[in-house]
Amino acid sequence: xxxxxxxxxxxxxxxxxxxxxxxxxxxxxxxxxxxxxxxxxxxxxxxxxxxxxxxxxxxxxxxxxxxxxxxxxxxxxxxxxxxxxxxxxxxxxxxxxxxxxxxxxxxxxxxxxxxxxxxxxxxxxxxxxxxxxxxxxxxxxxxxxxxxxxxxxxxxxxxxxxxxxxxxxxxxxxxxxxxxxxxxxxxxxxxxxxxxxx
Amino acid sequence: xxxxxxxxxxxxxxxxxxxxxxxxxxxxxxxxxxxxxxxxxxxxxxxxxxxxxxxxxxxxxxxxxxxxxxxxxxxxxxxxxxxxxxxxxxxxxxxxxxxxxxxxxxxxxxxxxxxxxxxxxxxxxxxxxxxxxxxxxxxxxxxxxxxxxxxxxxxxxxxxxxxxxxxxxxxxxxxxxxxxxxxxxxxxxxxxxxxxxxxxxxxxxxxxxxxxxxxxxxxxxxxxxxxxxxxxxxxxxxxxxxxxxxxxxxxxxxxxxxxxxxxxxxxxxxxxxxxxxxxxxxxxxxxxxxxxxxxxxxxxxxxxxxxxxxxxxxxxxxxxxxxxxxxxxxxxxxxxxxxxxxxxxxxxxxxxxxxxxxxxxxxxxxxxxxxxxxxxxxxxxxxxxxxxxxxxxxxxxxxxxxxxxxxxxxxxxxxxxxxxxxxxxxxxxxxxxxxxxxxxxxxxxxxxxxxxxxxxxxxxxxxxxxxxxxxxxxxxxxxxxxxxxxxxxxxxxxxxxxxxxxxxxxxxxxxxxxxxxxxxxxxxxxxxxxxxxxxxxxx
Numbered sequence: 037x038x039x040x041x042x043x044x045x046x047x048x049x050x051x052x053x054x055x056x057x058x059x060x061x062x063x064x065x066x067x068x069x070x071x072x073x074x075x076x077x078x079x080x081x082x083x084x085x086x087x088x089x090x091x092x093x094x095x096x097x098x099x100x101x102x103x104x105x106x107x108x109x110x111x112x113x114x115x116x117x118x119x120x121x122x123x124x125x126x127x128x129x130x131x132x133x134x135x136x137x138x139x140x141x142x143x144x145x146x147x148x149x150x151x152x153x154x155x156x157x158x159x160x161x162x163x164x165x166x167x168x169x170x171x172x173x174x175x176x177x178x179x180x181x182x183x184x185x186x187x188x189x190x191x192x193x194x195x196x197x198x199x200x201x202x203x204x205x206x207x208x209x210x211x212x213x214x215x216x217x218x219x220x221x222x223x224x225x226x227x228x229x230x231x232x233x234x
Numbered sequence: 235x236x237x238x239x240x241x242x243x244x245x246x247x248x249x250x251x252x253x254x255x256x257x258x259x260x261x262x263x264x265x266x267x268x269x270x271x272x273x274x275x276x277x278x279x280x281x282x283x284x285x286x287x288x289x290x291x292x293x294x295x296x297x298x299x300x301x302x303x304x305x306x307x308x309x310x311x312x313x314x315x316x317x318x319x320x321x322x323x324x325x326x327x328x329x330x331x332x333x334x335x336x337x338x339x340x341x342x343x344x345x346x347x348x349x350x351x352x353x354x355x356x357x358x359x360x361x362x363x364x365x366x367x368x369x370x371x372x373x374x375x376x377x378x379x380x381x382x383x384x385x386x387x388x389x390x391x392x393x394x395x396x397x398x399x400x401x402x403x404x405x406x407x408x409x410x411x412x413x414x415x416x417x418x419x420x421x422x423x424x425x426x427x428x429x430x431x432x433x434x435x436x437x438x439x440x441x442x443x444x445x446x447x448x449x450x451x452x453x454x455x456x457x458x459x460x461x462x463x464x465x466x467x468x469x470x471x472x473x474x475x476x477x478x479x480x481x482x483x484x485x486x487x488x489x490x491x492x493x494x495x496x497x498x499x500x501x502x503x504x505x506x507x508x509x510x511x512x513x514x515x516x517x518x519x520x521x522x523x524x525x526x527x528x529x530x531x532x533x534x535x536x537x538x539x540x541x542x543x544x545x546x547x548x549x550x551x552x553x554x555x556x557x558x559x560x561x562x563x564x565x566x567x568x569x570x571x572x573x574x575x576x577x578x579x580x581x582x583x584x585x586x587x588x589x590x591x592x593x594x595x596x597x598x599x600x601x602x603x604x605x606x607x608x609x610x611x612x613x614x615x616x617x618x619x620x621x622x623x624x625x626x627x628x629x630x631x632x633x634x635x636x637x638x639x640x641x642x643x644x645x646x647x648x649x650x651x652x653x654x655x656x657x658x659x660x661x662x663x664x665x666x667x668x669x670x671x672x673x674x675x676x677x678x679x680x681x682x683x684x685x686x687x688x689x690x691x692x693x694x695x696x697x698x699x700x701x702x703x704x705x706x707x708x709x710x711x712x713x714x715x716x717x718x719x720x721x722x723x724x725x726x727x728x729x730x731x732x733x734x735x736x737x738x739x740x741x742x743x744x745x746x747x748x749x750x751x752x753x754x755x756x757x758x759x760x761x762x763x764x765x766x767x768x769x770x771x772x773x
């Protein structure tokens with residue numbers, strides 16, 4: 037088993053919480069893990085990404101080679117496309133459709149969504165909307181993780197346990213809304229993925 | 235002893251704690267900040283009362299670490315690569331004085347300049363100082379090298395440099411820890427003048443440093459971090475330094491590379507191992523993340539050696555971070571990129587946060603400067619450097635810590651009026667105070683804006699030495715009290731800010747304007763943790 041995942045978004049959107057949750061789940065399953073993060077200047081509203089690699093075997097590089105990623109999980113639609121050179125032919129792109137507009141030349145949403153629709157394997161989900169529905173507007177990142185969960189070779193329960201470990205300090209309510217967000221995201225992906233493609 | 239999931243930087247910190255360190259000294263700087271933060275938040279470090287407050291800059295950090303080593307204890311100074319420039323005087327001379335307790339200087343380089351103004355390679359500094367250098371390939375080695383580094387330092391009685399890069403520093407992986415060493419007892423150096431670098435003694439000390447070079451090389455020859463892997467295909471031999479080894483092995487599933495490989499993790503370069511590889515192989519490929527440090531030494535000056543491939547002949551791009559794709563191409567392997575990035579994807583550079591006080595400072599400054607003309611504003615290193623980008627386009631320089639004030643002085647000496655500096659509070663206490671003193675000494679007409687957000691913001695909100703004492707420092711340095719003006723940078727005070735700025739820009743002498751409002755990122759946190767932080771760390 038091997039999963040090479042690129043997480044993307046804008047500084048401050050919480051991709052490191054997604055990475056940490058998957059990381060915890062990987063540890064629970066005794067998998068090897070390498071996770072390269074971006075700290076520093078880009079965290080101030082710039083484009084950020086994280087390379088996350090999990091495997092049964094020891095992992096060499098902290099960085100994923102071009103064309104080798106199995107999955108891109110993006111909490112922002114335009115950012116999802118920035119890392120296409122890394123996505124393998126069979127890889128899936130799972131992205132939020134709610135834009136984060138902090139630049140003057142942000143592309144037209146229709147054109148942007150059309151670019152995403154062109155990809156053979158993709159899930160486009162309005163994670164912000166779903167997060168609001170579960171009464172936790174800040175949990176859109178966990179909605180995204182849920183939507184990506186069918187494509188991860190990790191038992192779903194381990195992701196819930198990961199959330200318990202990562203958010204446990206913040207109290208039961210925070211843990212529960214994040215698990216709700218995770219569930220809703222997963223449900224959406226399962227309903228919108230052709231049978232047999234996962 | 236346990237298995238932990240750690241960033242490379244955190245592995246260094248844990249290795250230092252377990253290795254018996256009594257104190258860490260550092261100034262925040264990406265990608266090195268997490269080392270000290272980890273120690274600050276570590277339970278054992280608190281229980282053992284390991285020193286872990288921030289230093290004013292990297293030079294004071296190395297000097298304090300050297301002082302702790304003088305007293306027999308194990309100490310670490312950590313910094314980013316450009317911080318080592320600031321600390322260079324102390325660093326180079328610490329190799330001449332030598333150490334008493336083990337001392338490690340941990341330096342994080344930033345190839346590709348993710349968060350820096352250059353991508354200099356600290357291994358050159360280690361060679362310059364003539365001390366042992368470690369370069370870990372992964373988080374486990376980072377931990378082990380740090381843990382063992384104190385012993386190595388005590389064995390040769392010189393500091394040890396650990397050099398690593400952004401990718402390792404900010405990548406997480408499993409690390410197996412070891413038994414915790416006790417801290418050293420307080421002891422004084424055997425020779426009371428060991429640390430006195432008067433020429434007569436310095437010559438003696440320097441000869442001593444030269445004298446141990448052969449042993450330091452011998453140590454690298456037999457180091458477990460310098461491994462020669464035999465291979466049956468000698469058409470190519472590969473030298474892989476530090477993290478480059480991972481990128482190499484990424485290209486060979488199940489670790490089956492047929493070429494002989496020399497994996498390097500400890501310097502000076504192990505001469506006989508390199509000689510063996512060069513003699514046995516038709517061509518040599520040198521893989522290193524950073525400058526062609528090993529490659530240049532292999533080529534030498536007179537040699538027109540063409541069998542060595544690397545960054546110098548273009549096999550690997552001369553600039554930028556190494557990655558598995560560069561290595562694949564160097565090995566003649568095909569790199570199969572996925573889809574191209576659609577043209578609609580726009581650049582998204584970092585920006586000042588919504589509600590950031592620097593926004594209000596630049597609004598007021600830009601309006602005021604309309605009257606005085608363009609290209610008269612020198613700035614510095616911090617979040618406010620983003621004022622160089624649209625929509626502000628407000629500043630004209632960012633060179634090194636503290637340079638804004640001294641460059642403004644030089645420009646004023648050349649006749650620029652008004653000459654303005656914009657510097658942050660933490661950068662000011664890092665390296666701006668002596669610059670301001672130069673201005674006071676000659677009463678140079680400069681206007682220094684110290685944008686005080688009460689934190690070291692760009693690196694994530696570490697404590698700032700300037701907090702609560704900026705006016706006293708400036709007045710103490712000799713700025714006239716009536717020309718130290720404190721403002722509140724908020725949109726509602728815009729007109730008042732413009733008025734004060736204008737008054738001081740016209741003034742023919744040194745003035746300091748302090749727009750003061752806490753960083754929008756740290757403000758909510760600091761209200762919550764107000765009491766805890768400083769007191770706890772200061773115990």
